[in-house]
Structures are given as C-alpha cells and as structure tokens.
Amino acid sequence: MNSTRTEAAGQTETRAPQRDVVNDFSIQVATVNGSGSQSANNVLMRAIFQMGIPVSGKNLFPSNIAGLPTWFTIRASRDGFIARKAEVDFVVALNPQTAREDLDSVRSGGALLAEAALGLKDRRSDISFYEVPFSKLAAEAVTEVKLRKLIANMVYVGVMAELLSIDVAEVEGAIRKQFRSKSKAAEINIRAMNAGRDYARSNLVKSDPFRVERMDRTRGMIIIDGNSAAALGAMFGGCTVVTWYPITPSTSLVEQMMEYMKRYRIDPRTGKPTYAIVQAEDELAAIGMVIGAGWAGARAMTSTSGPGISLMSEFVGLSYFAEVPAVIWDVQRVGPSTGLPTRTSQGDVLSSYYLSHGDTKHIALIPATVEECFRFAQEAFNLAERFQTTVFCLSDLDLGMNNWMSESFAYPDDIPYDRGKVLSAEQLGSLERFSRYLDVDGDGIPYRTLPGTNHAAAPYFTRGSGHNESAEYSERPRDYTALMDRLARKIDNARDFVPPPIIQGGGSAEIGILAYGTTHHAIEECRAQLRAEQGIETDYMRIRALPFSPEVPGFLAGHERVYVIEQNRDGQLRAILSSEYPEHSMRLRSVLHYDGIPIDARFITRAVTEQEQEVK
Amino acid sequence: MASASDPVRARSANRLGLVMQDYKGLESTLCAGCGHDAVTSQIIRAFFEYGVEPHRVVKLSGIGCSSKTPAYFLSRSHGFNAVHGRMPSVASGAVLANRHLIPVGVSGDGDTASIGIGQFVHLLRRNIPMIYVVENNGVYGLTKGQFSATADLGSKLKTGVVNDLPPIDLCALAIELGCGYVARSFAGDPKQLVALLQGALAHRGTALLDVISPCVTFNNHEGSTKSYKYAKETEELLHEISFIPFYEPISVDYEAGVSQVVEMHDGSHIRLRKVDRDYDPTNRTSALRAVHETDTREEFLTGLLFVDPRKPDFVELLGMHDDPLATMPEELARPRRQALEEIMESLR
Numbered sequence: 007m008n009s010t011r012t013e014a015a016g017q018t019e020t021r022a023p024q025r026d027v028v029n030d031f032s033i034q035v036a037t038v039n040g041s042g043s044q045s046a047n048n049v050l051m052r053a054i055f056q057m058g059i060p061v062s063g064k065n066l067f068p069s070n071i072a073g074l075p076t077w078f079t080i081r082a083s084r085d086g087f088i089a090r091k092a093e094v095d096f097v098v099a100l101n102p103q104t105a106r107e108d109l110d111s112v113r114s115g116g117a118l119l120a121e122a123a124l125g126l127k128d129r130r131s132d133i134s135f136y137e138v139p140f141s142k143l144a145a146e147a148v149t150e151v152k153l154r155k156l157i158a159n160m161v162y163v164g165v166m167a168e169l170l171s172i173d174v175a176e177v178e179g180a181i182r183k184q185f186r187s188k189s190k191a192a193e194i195n196i197r198a199m200n201a202g203r204d205y206a207r208s209n210l211v212k213s214d215p216f217r218v219e220r221m222d223r224t225r226g227m228i229i230i231d232g233n234s235a236a237a238l239g240a241m242f243g244g245c246t247v248v249t250w251y252p253i254t255p256s257t258s259l260v261e262q263m264m265e266y267m268k269r270y271r272i273d274p275r276t277g278k279p280t281y282a283i284v285q286a287e288d289e290l291a292a293i294g295m296v297i298g299a300g301w302a303g304a305r306a307m308t309s310t311s312g313p314g315i316s317l318m319s320e321f322v323g324l325s326y327f328a329e330v331p332a333v334i335w336d337v338q339r340v341g342p343s344t345g346l347p348t349r350t351s352q353g354d355v356l357s358s359y360y361l362s363h364g365d366t367k368h369i370a371l372i373p374a375t376v377e378e379c380f381r382f383a384q385e386a387f388n389l390a391e392r393f394q395t396t397v398f399c400l401s402d403l404d405l406g407m408n409n410w411m412s413e414s415f416a417y418p419d420d421i422p423y424d425r426g427k428v429l430s431a432e433q434l435g436s437l438e439r440f441s442r443y444l445d446v447d448g449d450g451i452p453y454r455t456l457p458g459t460n461h462a463a464a465p466y467f468t469r470g471s472g473h474n475e476s477a478e479y480s481e482r483p484r485d486y487t488a489l490m491d492r493l494a495r496k497i498d499n500a501r502d503f504v505p506p507p508i509i510q511g512g513g514s515a516e517i518g519i520l521a522y523g524t525t526h527h528a529i530e531e532c533r534a535q536l537r538a539e540q541g542i543e544t545d546y547m548r549i550r551a552l553p554f555s556p557e558v559p560g561f562l563a564g565h566e567r568v569y570v571i572e573q574n575r576d577g578q579l580r581a582i583l584s585s586e587y588p589e590h591s592m593r594l595r596s597v598l599h600y601d602g603i604p605i606d607a608r609f610i611t612r613a614v615t616e617q618e619q620e621v622k
Numbered sequence: 623m624a625s626a627s628d629p630v631r632a633r634s635a636n637r638l639g640l641v642m643q644d645y646k647g648l649e650s651t652l653c654a655g656c657g658h659d660a661v662t663s664q665i666i667r668a669f670f671e672y673g674v675e676p677h678r679v680v681k682l683s684g685i686g687c688s689s690k691t692p693a694y695f696l697s698r699s700h701g702f703n704a705v706h707g708r709m710p711s712v713a714s715g716a717v718l719a720n721r722h723l724i725p726v727g728v729s730g731d732g733d734t735a736s737i738g739i740g741q742f743v744h745l746l747r748r749n750i751p752m753i754y755v756v757e758n759n760g761v762y763g764l765t766k767g768q769f770s771a772t773a774d775l776g777s778k779l780k781t782g783v784v785n786d787l788p789p790i791d792l793c794a795l796a797i798e799l800g801c802g803y804v805a806r807s808f809a810g811d812p813k814q815l816v817a818l819l820q821g822a823l824a825h826r827g828t829a830l831l832d833v834i835s836p837c838v839t840f841n842n843h844e845g846s847t848k849s850y851k852y853a854k855e856t857e858e859l860l861h862e863i864s865f866i867p868f869y870e871p872i873s874v875d876y877e878a879g880v881s882q883v884v885e886m887h888d889g890s891h892i893r894l895r896k897v898d899r900d901y902d903p904t905n906r907t908s909a910l911r912a913v914h915e916t917d918t919r920e921e922f923l924t925g926l927l928f929v930d931p932r933k934p935d936f937v938e939l940l941g942m943h944d945d946p947l948a949t950m951p952e953e954l955a956r957p958r959r960q961a962l963e964e965i966m967e968s969l970r
Binding site for chain 1: 684693697699700713714715717740743744865892943944946947952955956959961963965969
C-alpha cells in the first residue's frame with residue numbers, strides 16, 4: 007500500500023548531500039492523454055539531444071484519444087545507452103489521476119516536480135521536491151482559453167530546462183522544430199516555456215543532483231521513429247503500391263509514407279504519382295491487394311500488427327505456394343485480439359515464420375534500430391521479388407512509435423534495385439520454352455512473367471491448388487512433393503541472402519547472449535553491467551533475419567550456455583532455434599520479458615546473474 | 623495472328639486478326655450441361671467479337687465451381703485462381719499495379735454473396751475497372767449441394783431441406799451501392815449474354831453481370847427456383863439488347879420510342895429494344911423498384927438493369943500515373959540522393 011511506503015520513506019534521515027549526476031538520468035513525465043503533452047515531451051528530449059547528449063524517449067500511452075493517463079520517459083545517457091531505464095530519477099507529476107503512483111515511482115534520492123494543486127509536497131522526504139502552479143502560469147502566459155490547456159505542458163519544459171541547466175536557446179530551437187511551419191504556435195509555446203523558466207528561477211532552489219552538460223555525441227545525428235524510418239525506406243526502395251488497414255501501432259508507418267511520397271514520388275514530367283496508396287476495408291483486402299499487385303509486377307507492401315497478421319494468414323500461404331512477392335510490416339504489439347494495443351511485444355515471431363495452413367515458412371527481417379528499419383524496408387522488396395514470396399519485417403511498438411536518435415541514413419547506393427527473375431517479351435522470344443515453376447537455375451527460384459506481357463508464351467495460370475512445373479492443375483503426388491521440396495529449398499537458400507547476424511565479443515566467453523529487435527539496446531547495457539558488476543564476460547549475437555544465417559549454429563556450438571533474451575512469454579525464437587538445431591537445444595536458456603513495457607538492462611542482468619549462480 | 627497465307631482464318635478473324643480459337647481455354651471439367659460452361663462460351667464469343675487483346679486480359683476468380691472456369695477461356699491471358707471470396711482484392715491490386723490490364727473476374731453466389739460479400743461491396747464502392755461475372759446457381763456445388771445466400775426463400779434441396787432465409791439480390795445491392803453497370807442474364811440466353819458482356823467491356827468501372835446459371839447436379843430439380851425450367855418460364859425480359867462496337871456506325875435501324883441507346887465511354891453503343899414496359903436503365907430509383915417488384919413475384923428481370931457510363935472509376939479517382947506502376951523505371955521509383963539529404967536535415 008502507498009501509505010506504508012510513505013511512512014517508511016518518512017522515517018528516512020534527511021538526505022546526505024549528493025554529488026552531481028551529469029548527463030545520466032531518467033525523467034518520467036506523467037500527463038493526460040490528448041493534452042498536448044507529446045509536443046512538450048519531444049521538445050525536452052530534442053533540447054537535450056541538441057546539447058550533444060545521447061538521449062532516448064519512450065511514450066507509455068493508453069489506447070485512448072484523450073483523458074487517460076500517459077507517461078513519457080526521457081533518458082539521458084553519457085555512455086550512449088538508449089534502452090529504457092527501469093529506475094526513475096526525476097518525475098514530473100501533472101496528472102491528478104496518477105499523482106500518488108507517480109510520487110511512489112521516484113527512486114530514493116531522486117526528484118519530483120509536481121503541479122502545486124496536487125498537494126504532494128512533503129509526502130516523501132527522501133527526494134528533492136519542487137512545486138509549481140502550472141495551470142496558473144499557463145493561464146497568465148496565454149490569454150486564449152483554447153490554447154491554454156495545450157501549452158500548460160510547455161511550462162514544465164521551461165521549469166525542467168532551468169533545473170537541469172539546459173541551454174534555453176536549444177529549447178527554443180526544439181520548439182521551433184516541433185512546430186515547424188506554424189510560427190505563431192511556436193511563439194506561444196516559447197512564451198509558455200519562458201513562464202516556467204522564470205518561475206523556477208525566482209521561486210525554486212535546486213536541491214537535486216541532476217544536470218546536463220554539453221557533450222559532442224550527437225553531431226550530425228537525427229531523431230526519428232521506426233515507422234517513419236520504415237516509410238522512408240519503402241519510398242527509397244521503390245515501393246509502388248501500399249494497401250493497408252489502420253491498426254495501432256502500425257498506422258503511422260503508412261501515414262508518414264503518404265507525407266513523404268506526395269513530396270518525393272511525383273513524376274516531374276507528368277505531375278502524377280509514381281505510387282498508389284489505398285486504405286482497404288480490412289486486412290484481408292489489404293493483403294489481397296498486395297498479392298494482386300505483386301503478381302502484376304508492383305513492389306507492393308502492407309503494414310499491420312498482430313491481429314492483422316492473423317487475418318492475412320490464408321493469403322500469405324497463397325503467396326508462398328503460388329510464389330507471389332509481398333512485403334508485410336508487422337509492428338508487433340501485445341495480443342491476442344486487442345490485447346494491449348499500445349504496448350510493445352515480440353510475440354509474432356513464431357506465428358509469422360510459419361504463418362498459414364499446410365507447410366509454410368517465410369523470410370522475416372528483424373530490425374533493431376531505425377536505420378535498420380530504413381534499410382530493411384528496401385531489402386525486403388529485393389528479397390520478396392528475388393524469392394517470389396512474402397517477406398515480413400518484424401518491428402515492434404517500441405521501435406516503431408518511439409523517437410530514437412540515430413546516425414543520419416546514408417543514401418542506399420549499396421542496395422540494388424533487384425526485380426528478380428522476370429522475363430520480358432523480348433527475353434521470351436529468345437527462349438525455347440517458358441515454364442512458370444521450372445527450377446531452371448537450380449536455386450529453387452523459377453522465372454515469372456507479368457500479366458500484360460505481349461508474348462504468346464507469357465501467360466500462365468496462377469493457382470493455390472496443386473500445380474506442376476508448367477503451372478497446370480495437378481493432384482499427382484509426385485508433382486506436389488516436387489513443388490513442396492523445391493519451395494523448401496528456395497527458402498533454405500534465402501539464408502545466404504538475408505541480413506546476417508551481428509556478433510560482438512571475442513568468441514571466447516563461456517556464455518553467449520542471443521537477442522533480436524529492440525531487445526538489442528538493453529543487451530548492450532546489460533553486457534556492460536555483467537562485466538562491471540559480476541565479472542561475467544559474454545559474447546553476443548543479434549539475429550537479424552529468419553531463416554537463420556549459416557553463422558547461427560556456429561555461435562550456439564561455441565558457447566556452453568546461450569541466453570536467448572526475448573520480449574514474449576513462450577520463448578518463441580528459442581523454439582525455432584531448438585527446432586532447427588536440436589543438437590544445441592540443451593544449451594539454450596530463456597530470459598523473457600512480457601509486461602508490455604520495453605525490456606531494460608537491469609532485468610536481464612538480474613535474470614542472467616541468477617541463472618548463472620544456479621549453474622555454479 | 624492472321625496471316626495472308628491462310629485465307630480461311632483471315633475471313634473468320636476479328637479486327638485484331640485473331641480467330642475464335644485464340645480466345646478458348648482448356649476443356650471444361652464441370653458436369654455436363656452446367657450453366658457455367660454456357661457462360662464460358664459467351665465470354666469467349668464476346669471477347670473475340672469485341673476484339674480484346676488477350677495479353678491485356680487478366681482472368682481472376684475465387685473458389686468454387688464458377689471459379690474454375692477462367693481456365694476454360696482465354697488461355698492466352700494470365701489467370702489467377704485466388705482464395706475464397708477474396709478475388710476482388712486481388713483484382714484491385716492487379717489494377718493498381720497495371721491500369722492497362724482488363725480484368726475479368728468470375729465468381730459464384732457462395733464466393734460473392736456469402737464469404738466474399740465484404741470484398742464485393744467494397745469493389746463496387748471503389749468502382750475498380752473490371753468485369754465481375756457471378757455465375758449464380760443458389761447452391762454450393764463443389765461441397766455437394768449446400769444453400770448459398772442467393773437461394774430463394776422456400777427453395778428445396780434434393781434432400782428435402784427447405785431454405786428459410788431470404789436471398790440477397792446482388793443486382794439490387796449493386797445498384798444501391800452505385801455500381802455503374804448492373805446486368806442480369808441467364809446462362810440459357812446466349813444472345814443477351816454476349817451483348818451484356820460486350821457492353822461490360824466498353825464500360826469503364828466495375829460492371830456486374832449476375833448470370834442465373836443452373837446447377838444440373840444439385841439445383842435443377844422441381845423445387846428449385848434456379849433450375850433451367852424455372853428460369854426459362856419466369857424470366858422477364860426487360861429489353862432485347864444489342865451492342866454496337868465503337869468501330870461500327872451506329873445509325874442502323876434506330877427507332878425512336880422503341881429503342882434506347884446508351885453511349886459508352888469508348889464510343890461504342892448499347893441499344894435496348896424495349897419489350898413491354900417503359901424502363902429507363904439510367905434511373906437508379908426506377909431500376910431498384912423494377913428489381914424489387916420482380917423479386918416479389920419470384921421472377922428474374924433480365925437485361926441491362928442500370929447503367930451510368932459517366933461515373934469515375936478508381937484509377938481516375940486516384941489520379942494514377944498513365945504508365946503502369948509495375949514497370950515504373952528505377953529513376954522514377956527511387957528518389958535521388960538530394961531528397962534523402964533534405965529529409966535528414968529536417969530530422970537533425
């Protein structure tokens with residue numbers, strides 16, 4: 007109970023003076039959804055970023071338009087760790103609904119900045135405490151009643167800037183960036199921010215140890231969310247058809263794409279778009295259109311989340327069996343059904359890899375960073391067209407919807423524009439014969455023709471039913487097994503073409519860590535913790551695609567114990583590893599995090615340490 | 623292609639120099655006497671006579687007896703036998719990829735009115751340019767004789783089971799949804815069917831043809847309202863329809879007051895010779911009323927029920943590029959370095 011906790015805190019001796027904590031703290035801002043808090047949060051994050059300090063931001067929001075509690079965490083890390091930090095150093099409490107909870111969430115020795123009207127003052131004596139009448143200040147700063155509510159949050163940014171010594175010029179710059187073309191809105195927000203700053207200067211006495219100091223670790227870098235990065239990648243990858251159905255947390259991927267495409271994908275000669283984006287009536291239609299478009303030669307994709315993946319299952323099987331290229335972005339969330347639609351997960355790994363009825367197996371790319379979102383979005387089209395099958399991109403809510411700092415994306419000169427084995431009318435003219443499903447090159451990948459190709463040999467009949475090498479209907483057992491074996495061989499060959507895993511460490515450590523996707527950021531920090539605190543050396547392999555690259559079994563074989571760290575309940579990737587490499591399954595151990603909040607380093611360090619102690 | 627050295631072929635060739643044989647497909651594997659085979663024959667004839675370039679056609683279908691038929695016509699066109707009830711989305715995708723394609727979809731009453739009703743509705747709503755033929759027999763043939771959603775109230779299965787649910791009238795639904803070309807015909811009326819198919823070819827937008835196509839195996843008995851006998855006896859002909867292609871002069875024997883001429887977007891004409899009533903196929907309200915009235919009498923109103931050749935199709939609504947997206951050259955499909963630099967700068 008809260009009261010117990012508060013009493014206990016009350017017995018604590020007055021805090022001993024602390025040393026300054028520079029560029030290494032986490033802030034949690036508690037606000038109400040739909041109150042304009044997102045802009046304020048982004049401004050604070052960007053201001054710290056512009057001071058050259060590595061920073062990350064995570065939005066913990068409800069499935070709601072307005073009125074429910076939402077939290078935003080900002081982490082500044084001079085060491086460059088950008089995973090979520092479980093411990094909260096500094097809380098900004100603006101929401102009456104969660105005030106008590108927010109008070110309790112500050113770590114001992116931390117700080118709380120609260121709306122004065124909440125009456126939280128002196129409820130804990132083990133933290134620094136600041137009270138500010140935010141609503142009152144906002145009312146004074148802005149006369150327009152309608153705007154007042156929306157800019158109240160910017161007042162807290164001003165207070166924090168003062169308390170943390172953030173350069174006010176950077177805050178102003180961040181506000182201008184946030185509101186871009188709307189200069190009036192920017193000015194009003196700057197006014198609100200200054201009101202907070204002035205108030206803090208004259209009324210608050212700094213008593214917490216946290217502050218920022220200019221660094222030089224973000225020069226030339228960008229801030230972008232994974233969905234926007236994927237949208238950019240798809241655009242630069244030559245995507246021509248996007249069909250989709252809105253679903254959190256994937257919606258912003260296509261919405262961002264619309265913004266970029268209408269700006270950068272208009273044919274200058276005709277003024278017409280070189281793409282089509284269609285909102286379908288459901289996910290069944292979205293993937294159906296992708297399959298139809300891919301069959302007819304477009305670089306087609308859709309974007310969805312778990313429930314959409316379930317609905318797309320039948321079509322994905324058709325794509326596999328009839329060999330039609332398709333790209334599906336799955337921005338994973340917690341399921342099933344609605345589950346926790348605004349919380350993150352890696353819960354679709356197993357279902358995506360084997361999606362559909364019968365024997366199926368799909369290529370999946372698993373980005374961990376926004377830069378990989380950008381690159382994999384392009385590579386996914388090359389792989390889909392090269393292998394004539396569905397390619398998944400398994401992102402997640404944490405990556406897709408949160409802002410991440412990143413090196414600027416390099417122009418993809420190194421990513422080809424591979425349209426795969428498509429025969430033109432001219433090429434058909436020089437061939438003896440064309441059989442749609444004949445393995446001419448011995449790689450399991452047949453040649454295809456596009457509808458509309460003006461050559462008598464071009465047409466073939468695409469079907470989900472059994473077919474022979476000439477695409478003729480067949481129920482002969484031999485034809486079916488030959489087809490299924492070739493498809494297995496084809497996907498198996500993809501192992502050499504998908505992004506290989508990234509291995510860190512000398513290879514001599516006794517234990518290995520294996521992870522994928524956004525878990526990566528916590529792993530980097532966890533390995534440092536294990537080394538510094540437990541003296542445990544680890545090697546680390548980050549899987550970036552399915553089917554597994556040839557390096558994977560070697561890494562498993564080279565380590566006594568391999569911890570597979572995942573953000574799902576059942577150890578889904580571990581299950582695939584065990585199935586594909588049963589000889590190594592005894593080495594595998596799971597560390598699983600599945601509460602909907604992004605995994606943090608401390609959780610992994612604790613779990614690995616405990617399991618290691620059991621072994622010893 | 624026609625060759626001068628083959629005068630017989632040249633005489634029987636269409637304007638492209640192709641003969642009827644060039645529009646045929648594989649041998650049908652449906653039951654002997656199936657209405658669907660009659661529809662197949664008229665598709666072959668209509669496409670041949672109209673002079674459609676086979677390589678531009680894509681044949682699409684879902685699942686069911688009707689959905690097998692695209693294999694039986696136009697073997698010189700690409701075909702796609704998709705999943706049950708979801709051919710409309712595949713056809714839509716194909717059009718997005720290549721607007722120059724001429725999609726013809728063949729579906730059944732189960733594929734359209736039950737599992738596929740959602741996609742059917744949205745296909746019409748978007749007005750995707752394609753011909754959508756429903757071979758309607760009121761029964762699931764491939765799974766051996768269950769009722770579909772177009773089975774008439776009170777109709778009886780061979781097993782004696784009576785249908786207690788009202789049928790969905792696909793034409794009424796299509797008119798309601800604003801489909802710009804709605805026709806109903808009967809597999810046993812080749813002349814009307816060919817003209818309606820050719821009118822559909824000339825139409826820009828979704829053209830729906832609901833064709834009563836009796837199932838000789840499961841739904842051609844006394845109690846069935848979709849048997850040959852019942853359909854023949856209760857078919858109410860709206861008008862005799864003829865199609866005049868855009869390359870033929872239209873002036874021939876046009877009788878004012880008796881005929882109505884509808885000009886299609888490609889310059890061709892549909893001529894409707896009225897049979898017994900004053901019917902205006904360009905009036906949505908009276909079209910709906912006529913369909914409902916005949917439905918009540920358990921009759922089939924056949925002919926061109928509704929037409930609106932001016933309605934913009936989806937390609938036009940999207941403002942699509944004139945060239946197929948499928949073959950967009952790399953320099954148009956991938957923005958240049960400067961674009962990325964500009965975007966990166968805005969994110970710094």
